[in-house]
Amino acid sequence: MRELAPDGITGMPSRTAEYLCRQIARLLKGGSLTPETCERIFAFCGIRPSDAQWRQFLIPVLSCLGLLSLVAGAVFFVAWNWAWLPKMAKFALAELLIVALAVIVWWRWYSTLARNALLATGLSFGALFALYGQIYQTGADSWELFRAWLYVLLPLALIARQNSLWFCSWLVANLAFQLYYNTLPSSLLDLAASDSLTRLPPTVLYAYLALLAACLIVREALAWCAITHHPKSWLASRWFSRVMAGFLLLQLTAIVAGNLSDWGSGDHLPYITGGWVITLLAGYYLYRYRYQDLCMLTLGIASLSVVGCALIMQLFLLAYDTGDLFLTGILLAFWVAVNGSILLKWQRKLVEKGPIDLVPARLTLLTDTLRQQGLLSASQVEEIKQRGHASDLPWYLRLALSVGGWVAAIIILLLMILMLYATDLLEDPNAATLIIPSLLLAAIARGLLSSQRDGKHHLGLAWAIAATCGLITGVLLQIQSNDASFIMLSSLTALPILAAMAMAMPDRTYRFMAITALTFFLVLAGHSVARLYLSPMAVRLAVSVLVAAVVFLWMWTVSHQLRLRSGPYADAVHPLLYGIPCGLMLLSFLGINAAYLTDFLWSASQFSTLQSATGTGIAAGLVLSALSQKRHSQPLFSIITLPAALICGAAALYAPGIGLGLWLILMARYQGSLGLLVVSGGFMVLYVIGWYYFLEVILLQKSLLLLVSGLVLLGLAWGVKKVLPAQIGGASENA
Numbered sequence: 001m002r003e004l005a006p007d008g009i010t011g012m013p014s015r016t017a018e019y020l021c022r023q024i025a026r027l028l029k030g031g032s033l034t035p036e037t038c039e040r041i042f043a044f045c046g047i048r049p050s051d052a053q054w055r056q057f058l059i060p061v062l063s064c065l066g067l068l069s070l071v072a073g074a075v076f077f078v079a080w081n082w083a084w085l086p087k088m089a090k091f092a093l094a095e096l097l098i099v100a101l102a103v104i105v106w107w108r109w110y111s112t113l114a115r116n117a118l119l120a121t122g123l124s125f126g127a128l129f130a131l132y133g134q135i136y137q138t139g140a141d142s143w144e145l146f147r148a149w150l151y152v153l154l155p156l157a158l159i160a161r162q163n164s165l166w167f168c169s170w171l172v173a174n175l176a177f178q179l180y181y182n183t184l185p186s187s188l189l190d191l192a193a194s195d196s197l198t199r200l201p202p203t204v205l206y207a208y209l210a211l212l213a214a215c216l217i218v219r220e221a222l223a224w225c226a227i228t229h230h231p232k233s234w235l236a237s238r239w240f241s242r243v244m245a246g247f248l249l250l251q252l253t254a255i256v257a258g259n260l261s262d263w264g265s266g267d268h269l270p271y272i273t274g275g276w277v278i279t280l281l282a283g284y285y286l287y288r289y290r291y292q293d294l295c296m297l298t299l300g301i302a303s304l305s306v307v308g309c310a311l312i313m314q315l316f317l318l319a320y321d322t323g324d325l326f327l328t329g330i331l332l333a334f335w336v337a338v339n340g341s342i343l344l345k346w347q348r349k350l351v352e353k354g355p356i357d358l359v360p361a362r363l364t365l366l367t368d369t370l371r372q373q374g375l376l377s378a379s380q381v382e383e384i385k386q387r388g389h390a391s392d393l394p395w396y397l398r399l400a401l402s403v404g405g406w407v408a409a410i411i412i413l414l415l416m417i418l419m420l421y422a423t424d425l426l427e428d429p430n431a432a433t434l435i436i437p438s439l440l441l442a443a444i445a446r447g448l449l450s451s452q453r454d455g456k457h458h459l460g461l462a463w464a465i466a467a468t469c470g471l472i473t474g475v476l477l478q479i480q481s482n483d484a485s486f487i488m489l490s491s492l493t494a495l496p497i498l499a500a501m502a503m504a505m506p507d508r509t510y511r512f513m514a515i516t517a518l519t520f521f522l523v524l525a526g527h528s529v530a531r532l533y534l535s536p537m538a539v540r541l542a543v544s545v546l547v548a549a550v551v552f553l554w555m556w557t558v559s560h561q562l563r564l565r566s567g568p569y570a571d572a573v574h575p576l577l578y579g580i581p582c583g584l585m586l587l588s589f590l591g592i593n594a595a596y597l598t599d600f601l602w603s604a605s606q607f608s609t610l611q612s613a614t615g616t617g618i619a620a621g622l623v624l625s626a627l628s629q630k631r632h633s634q635p636l637f638s639i640i641t642l643p644a645a646l647i648c649g650a651a652a653l654y655a656p657g658i659g660l661g662l663w664l665i666l667m668a669r670y671q672g673s674l675g676l677l678v679v680s681g682g683f684m685v686l687y688v689i690g691w692y693y694f695l696e697v698i699l700l701q702k703s704l705l706l707l708v709s710g711l712v713l714l715g716l717a718w719g720v721k722k723v724l725p726a727q728i729g730g731a732s733e734n735a
Contacts, residue, residue, distance in 0.1 A: 011057025047672035066713030073706030143179035408462035438470030488528030519583025547617020555625035588657035619649030657687035
């Protein structure tokens with residue numbers, strides 16, 4: 001039986017092309033490459049998609065979103081108490097979706113649509129089993145539902161040969177185990193983070209962890225065999241192995257940290273501690289020397305950092321002396337910094353053999369092709385090689401270093417407060433109490449960030465975050481206000497501090513965080529100021545204009561990014577490209593959770609118009625940007641720019657995060673970034689879950705909305721297929 005297409009996102013450029021274009025874009029700042037030539041290279045490599053490549057990308061993405069929306073709508077429809085409908089009619093409706101999806105799979109077996117339909121079919125069986133238990137009230141426990149669901153998912157996964165169905169099977173199996181042995185946690189994260197896992201009988205717990213490890217070993221063996229002999233196979237994908245390894249380490253780390261923090265006060269599991277040590281040592285040997293994988297090493301270092309911090313805190317848990325607490329904080333910050341430096345050292349060692357996760361032969365072939373096409377010269381190729389790859393950190397390493405930086409920053413702030421407490425400066429706090437020490441931290445941070453050494457640079461990020469938090473807190477301590485004006489004053493206070501620190505700190509990661517916070521606090525401050533002086537309608541209009549201006553600035557930066565990178569503002573391009581949408585994401589989440597938050601913090605809702613104004617501003621900004629680009633004959637997405645802006649804008653009017661998420665998916669393809677695509681998809685899922693939770697309508701209305709949305713998305717996929725051309729001309733690395 002012929003297998004389906006390899007498991008991946010169709011229409012995205014290859015990792016080799018994405019990596020090379022990132023390196024090429026750095027030549028713009030030095031002036032050795034013009035923006036026009038760089039744009040031609042991006043188009044040749046598939047980073048900037050043609051109409052045919054947009055078609056290749058949009059059809060599977062829209063089909064997948066549409067089918068998943070239909071399945072979610074079916075689940076909500078089953079959850080609704082529809083007692084007036086006969087039993088057989090209920091089963092007929094639930095099974096009709098499964099039959100329709102099965103027909104799609106049979107009809108278009110070799111297409112990506114069939115792969116998505118097969119995934120949707122497996123998910124739909126869960127709704128069918130839930131319906132059966134709801135109607136007949138068999139008395140079966142919840143875990144039996146997941147067990148029956150697993151029996152269906154496994155054959156489908158064997159047939160489909162795709163990671164997504166195997167991931168669903170693995171997830172359902174873990175949920176069944178969780179529900180069978182413990183009903184207290186509500187999710188796998190709760191299971192790993194709480195101590196409920198240790199309440200299982202030791203034999204059962206050992207068997208469960210051993211089974212997780214065995215599944216990981218089998219998956220890794222198949223993956224490395226496929227990478228060696230069939231690199232385009234779906235088994236060669238690494239993301240599922242990394243998820244399995246991360247979950248296993250999460251479980252082991254929670255248990256080991258619990259063992260260390262409960263000395264002499266309960267049952268311990270020394271064998272699991274030994275297994276954790278063996279797992280880290282085996283992982284270090286395999287992924288450092290045999291099969292180089294920096295992501296797996298990052299997971300191991302993260303686990304080691306958590307356990308080490310738990311051990312340090314336990315050593316000084318009974319210490320109430322200021323000196324002991326100060327020593328504890330220094331050791332914690334030092335431990336986090338050392339682990340970050342180890343990761344950076346490993347990254348440097350691994351990239352000396354070539355870019356991580358890339359085949360050097362493919363990179364050489366692509367550079368030679370660009371030279372033959374006259375797009376790169378021999379000197380430019382040599383300049384790319386001389387730049388090295390050490391500064392091109394993978395996203396997971398940047399994430400780990402950022403989290404470590406925040407942890408270290410919090411520790412530094414606590415140490416500074418402890419020092420002020422020891423010197424009795426906190427008894428009568430004034431502006432100089434926190435501001436002057438924070439300025440000193442900022443000066444140290446700038447010096448560390450200016451260093452070319454990775455260890456000092458990593459430490460500088462922590463000091464910069466601590467300095468920023470200290471400056472904002474120091475100013476806020478001087479503000480005397482009530483609840484109504486505190487949000488406005490705190491937001492206005494944060495704006496100049498963040499702007500000044502972003503210009504002063506020579507670090508892209510810090511500037512990204514600063515732009516994210518600036519975007520968030522700018523809109524929040526505008527909303528708070530408008531509420532004090534304007535009517536509700538004028539507030540919505542003013543905030544909408546502000547958000548539209550922010551979106552317009554973002555889209556202008558996107559369309560002119562290559563020219564900006566060749567000018568004096570090159571260092572601001574990356575933070576603006578990704579910091580502004582991250583700030584808008586935070587605003588979207590704040591809008592749907594505002595009522596929940598204000599119940600705890602304020603007596604009256606402070607954000608009644610924020611969500612609607614944000615959605616209106618996002619819609620207006622997208623449409624105005626599309627019209628401006630069309631007027632200047634510079635559309636981002638070719639002929640689909642204006643229709644895409646109208647569709648995403650219409651979705652943003654009803655739910656800001658959904659419209660923004662759809663646009664970010666398009667931006668991910670325009671930038672040729674698989675990481676941005678994953679982040680956009682994750683944001684969409686989290687936003688929709690939160691939005692539906694706080695949406696004050698009945699389940700029937702929610703299900704109908706999802707069903708209609710699914711049909712609209714499938715209709716858009718059909719429209720793209722009819723409008724955009726299917727031919728892909730020219731050579732590119734877009735496979």
